[in-house]
Amino acid sequence: MKQEAAIIHARTREPLSGRRILMIGWEFPPLQAGGLGVACEGLVRALRLFVDITFVVPVFDDRMAIEGVRVVGMDQEAGECAISLPEWERLEGDQPQLDYYMLDARLSDELRAGFLQQERLQRRTMRELLADGQVYGPHLMRKVATYAEAVAEVFGQGDFDLIHAHDWLTYPAAVRLKKKTGKPLLLHVHALETDRAGPGVRNAIYQVERFGLHMCDRVIAVSEYTRGLIVEHYQVPSNKIEAVHNGIDPQRVFRAEHHVPEKIVAFVGRLTHQKGPFFLLETAMKVIARFPEVRFVVAGTGDKMKEMINWTAYKGLSRHFLFTGHVTRQKVAQLLSVADVYFMPSVSEPFGLSAVEAAQFGIPCVISQQSGVSELLVHALKADYWDTDAFADHILRLLTDPEEHRQRIEWQRLDLEHISWDLAAAGVMNQYRKFLHKN
Amino acid sequence: MPAICLYFQIHQPYRLSVYDFTRIGEDAEYFADDFNRTIMRQMASEVYNPANRILLDMMKKYGEEFRVCFSISGLAWEQMRVAAPELIDSFREMNDLGGVEWVGETYNHSLASLYARSEFERQVMAHKQLMEQELGAVCTTFRNTEMLYANDLVSDLVRMGFRSVLVPFPESFTSSGKSPDHIYRSPVSNRLSCITQNNRLSAELGRFFYEPAHSHYPLKAVKFVQWLDELDANGAEVVSVYLDYGVVSSRAGHREQLPSFLKNLVRVATAHGHLFRTPAQLLGGATPVGDKYDVPAPITWAYGDHSLDAFTGNDLQQEAINRLYELEDAVLAKGDASLLRAWSRLQSSDHFYYMTQRFEERGEVNRYSPYESALEAYNNFLNVLTDLELRVRRG
Known part of the structure; x- marks a missing residue:
């Protein structure tokens, strides 16, 4: 560069x-x-x-x-x-x-x-x-x-x-x-x-x-x-x-084997209104209904965490989620090294560094249109933050179609060259x- | 003169270690071994050992006239073996003196009676076996976790050889003119007697140990016996006082007051003709009243509302419990002893009590919980449970 x-x-x-x-x-x-x-x-x-x-x-x-x-x-x-x-x-x-x-x-x-x-x-x-x-x-x-x-x-x-x-x-x-x-x-x-x-x-x-x-x-x-x-x-x-x-600074990326049998969809960020926590849950519910072998790992804390966790318990869907609480950078890296899809449904995201980090780790991203990073990650899959049907379709495609998954990773690598x-x-x-x- | 039925429970759970999500699939060290040992040692040296010494003295001095009931959960017994073997020795000594009736319960201090009846039966039998092996005792009296009770337990208890059960006394009974100071029959079977807790005196005695602000603090034995005498005037036959042995708090001052209080209590009470009796003794003499102890929906000994709320009242608790018991068939089929042991230990009601939000809602602290918040307790438990699910379901 x-x-x-x-x-x-x-x-x-x-x-x-x-x-x-x-x-x-x-x-x-x-x-x-x-x-x-x-x-x-x-x-x-x-x-x-x-x-x-x-x-x-x-x-x-x-x-x-x-x-x-x-x-x-x-x-x-x-x-x-x-x-x-x-x-x-x-x-x-x-x-x-x-x-x-x-x-x-x-x-x-x-x-x-x-x-x-x-x-x-x-x-x-x-x-x-x-x-x-x-x-x-x-x-x-x-x-x-x-x-x-x-x-x-x-x-x-x-x-x-x-x-x-x-x-x-x-x-x-x-x-x-x-x-x-x-x-x-x-x-x-x-x-x-x-x-x-x-x-x-x-x-x-x-x-x-x-x-x-x-x-x-x-x-x-x-x-x-x-x-x-x-x-x-x-x-x-x-x-x-x-x-x-x-x-973004180049970082040491690695892949690791994960132990859960499910596919992993990762979210990293503060759990506040801005990050679209309830669009995340709504999307997750739609994905789970069609593809139960999935686990959403939600990394971070914020004022919406309690409500989110209560919701997953109330819906009886806790087995499809993992709330990590506060995470260090090292733990974020550990999570990214095993994730299959990165999901960022932000309501309004000026930039969105975490999605670029996910792309560095070779994870296909599903991100909201209302983000700065969508201008750079041209090949990420996108939807308006409220369109949880579209988000769910994107995630399901990446989870079920290995060719699409591979292709997206490759294209995202090209995007990274311009960041x-x-x-x-x-x-x-x-x-x-x-x-x-x-x- | 009414007899006094004094019952103590001892339980300590295996508290979980801080089990971060990155450990899932990596290690099965779920329990905070050092922490648990420390707590058991501390409880033994500050509370259980001194209290045991007093009870032993009383038993030696009063013989037949002073008998008490104990139930000790299997998990507490295991931890005593490791961290406080001297406690087991002193319980054996009490046993040799014939001063204790050992009360049955679930080995893991679990809520299995609500969620998995076959597991409930396994745990009750496991505890019975423990008591027989360790103390040569055959338990004929039962007390469920948190005194949890409903009519539908009766047939199981009778089948497992119990003749009486220690139960709460809900306020609705008081308002319909019933008294806790009698022995009741279950409406389901005439083989089982229900021994109801005297809430007021249990609370008074409990408070003696932890509530210096209370108007009767420090409680005098004479005062307590005066209450017993008043109950006698109302026709009481047996006054049942049920306590957690742990409330015998270690706070400064109590250690000196407790021995003299207990000594005075036994002295004054026996002088007034009140005997300290256990259910097995009582069933020989007292005639159950005609009234039935009819409890269609589950109740507990929870102070005030007798509800299950503190254990199963919110979505977090129910979700955690549901996922835990959904593993039953798989964990049994797997036949792996260490997984089975972990699953059993996770059933302790304590884990769910840590998840109650009632304290946070009132701006208070859940002082029995090792966690900062209900959410933290839930997350940690679920991380452990997720790992256990993985291991159980792995081919």
């Missing part, structure tokens, strides 16, 4: 070496909860060859060492920060004032007002806020707001050429820094609140996203699918957004050039 990326770079004839990118992140391995950290690391590793990168995180960890990249933790660099509500947090033409930290839907208006007063007076450091060791967890909005203050304080001198910020948690920091330094701002959308909470959501996180997407200079979306959602749900002009697909971090880096570099080649 290096070759293909090099061609793209050569075409522009401008290496941008020496240009300084300030990346603002939230997760970074090993401190991560989902795919955001993995994506940031992959991207940084590929980009560091072409630009100088300083990567900002809320909490530093010694293990975050990447050669040639400066990783800066706000828990170490920044002092106490009071949360303020400066006038810039008012989006032109938008009202009311974007009081983002307090727009927690769980708080009543009255509580919110009192809470707000207190919070503004309290000076906090990132270190204190993150003392519980959770980058998410309680008081997330307060963490995000304090992070914004801290980043603006530490990097306010503007010793960089461009700001590149990843997901909503970093947008307030990024926008504030842009205002303070006048540097161009590129926002990178890995996921949207509308994916997680549904298209109708208008909560605090949505407001933060909307604010950032309008205030920045350019947007990178992880897929065309996400690009479309940003236009549709956030009213950002489509020509401001570019889709750059994530890459790499070098390609992703080339796409990002093209966006950098829009701002950096002028000076």
